[in-house]
Amino acid sequence: MKDSLPPPRPPVSADRVIANLPKFYTPAACLQLKERFHGQVPAACQRRSRATFGLRLAKAVVIGDLHVGKTSLVHRFCKNVFDHNYKATIGVDFEIERFEIAGVPFSLQIWDTAGQEKFKCIASAYYRKAQVIIIAFDLSDMQTLEHARQWLEDALKENEPGSFFLYLVGTKKDLLSRAACEQAERQAVRLANEMLAEYWSVSAKTGENVKAFFSRVAALAFERSVLLALERSEADWDELPSGQGCC
Ligand SMILES: Nc1nc2c(ncn2[C@@H]2O[C@H](COP(=O)(O)OP(=O)(O)OP(=O)(O)O)[C@@H](O)[C@H]2O)c(=O)[nH]1
Numbered sequence: 001m002k003d004s005l006p007p008p009r010p011p012v013s014a015d016r017v018i019a020n021l022p023k024f025y026t027p028a029a030c031l032q033l034k035e036r037f038h039g040q041v042p043a044a045c046q047r048r049s050r051a052t053f054g055l056r057l058a059k060a061v062v063i064g065d066l067h068v069g070k071t072s073l074v075h076r077f078c079k080n081v082f083d084h085n086y087k088a089t090i091g092v093d094f095e096i097e098r099f100e101i102a103g104v105p106f107s108l109q110i111w112d113t114a115g116q117e118k119f120k121c122i123a124s125a126y127y128r129k130a131q132v133i134i135i136a137f138d139l140s141d142m143q144t145l146e147h148a149r150q151w152l153e154d155a156l157k158e159n160e161p162g163s164f165f166l167y168l169v170g171t172k173k174d175l176l177s178r179a180a181c182e183q184a185e186r187q188a189v190r191l192a193n194e195m196l197a198e199y200w201s202v203s204a205k206t207g208e209n210v211k212a213f214f215s216r217v218a219a220l221a222f223e224r225s226v227l228l229a230l231e232r233s234e235a236d237w238d239e240l241p242s243g244q245g246c247c
């Protein structure tokens, strides 16, 4: 009997433990202004807090022009590395990052896609059923921002509007002066508002805002999945024997 139990999961690292809703980058373009989880979320999680929850997962897909820094962003977050050399992504790649949010295990499956046109048809097959779409552009090459709308259209071919959280992320912040960055951000925030996206500026090279960004992504996806689960089956949820619910 004892042998059939799955081995216990190693604890998540301290910087993947999220107790409160991480803050937005700018109130000018954010998905939620509030700084706490929805009231029902901590309560629901606490009810099951001592249970061994089934692992919950959200799918996040990173898209955007070639060379904007999608792979670098994902590698900085998942492996804490940065490579100056450019190696184009072929098709797609993915990483899984484990979090503990409000005491509950939650994972982010991060799909890193190729920006090169010739790989687009392979990559777009992986957009489906994404809870999160991250459109990356290069702050030092504003042409890549102009293509963000097209990337959103591509994502909408595979997903219903409103079924995913949308983030617009300006990369390579380290390459710009403060004034140049502010100017680029003004343009990006305007577009983020039109697209109903949350805006972030990051640098994979220095690591600036990378953890904060992905923590925010994971926490908002988690909150939505708990609220949806509660909405869908409040009754089932309450009937589950302790230890078998999600939250
Ligand atoms: N200075 C600086 N360079 C960066 C940053 N992020 C990425 N780069 C560089 O930009 C180049 C492209 O980065 P990638 O992460 O490979 O770009 P990508 O978007 O994944 O490209 P594709 O896979 O072809 O779509 C590489 O030479 C990186 O070293 C950053 O934050 N700062």
Ligand SMILES: [Mg+2]
Pocket (backbone or CB within 6 Å): 070, 071, 072, 087, 088, 089, 112, 113, 114, 115
């Ligand atoms: Mg890449």
